[in-house]
Amino acid sequence: MRLLVLEITNGFLGSFYLTWPEAYQFSEWCKEGRLPDPFIGWVSGVNSGALCELGSDNEHTRLAKEWCRALEEKHPEIARLGNGLLEGMGAVDLLFPGEGSLYPDQYLNAFSGNAWNRLNVAKWYAILKNGIEHGDTLAYC
Secondary structure, three states: OOOOEEEEEOOOOOEEEEHHHHHHHHHHHHOOOOOOOOOOOOOOOOOOEEEEEOOOOHHHHHHHHHHHHHHHHHHHHHHHHHHHHHHHOOOHHHOOOOOOOOOOOOHHHOOOHHHHHHHHHHHHHHHHHHHHHHEEOOOOO
């Protein structure tokens, strides 16, 4: 059985994969939490190679900044995880912080009680934020 996935290629992490149910869940989570649509530049809703150009002063960058700001305001603990990824921390360090860490245990209870989902949102935040700051083209394949 073949699992259908949304692959989002980017310069920061290489490829970011979400199953179709995960992509739907992420969109719904954003909608329910009054966050903007996370999939900036993905207009068709299928694996069509739609592009999101980040870094320059354009609509995609403006929308990415808006999404990142909304996440920072409503879920600062997840944004903190994403900033940790930008700083080069590994997923294990982020999800299971040691004593004296910048990421207290309280931050691990932010997204539906599921660390994997929180990490995916944090990765998406890091991908967008990196693209805003350094330029990147995301391709939805």
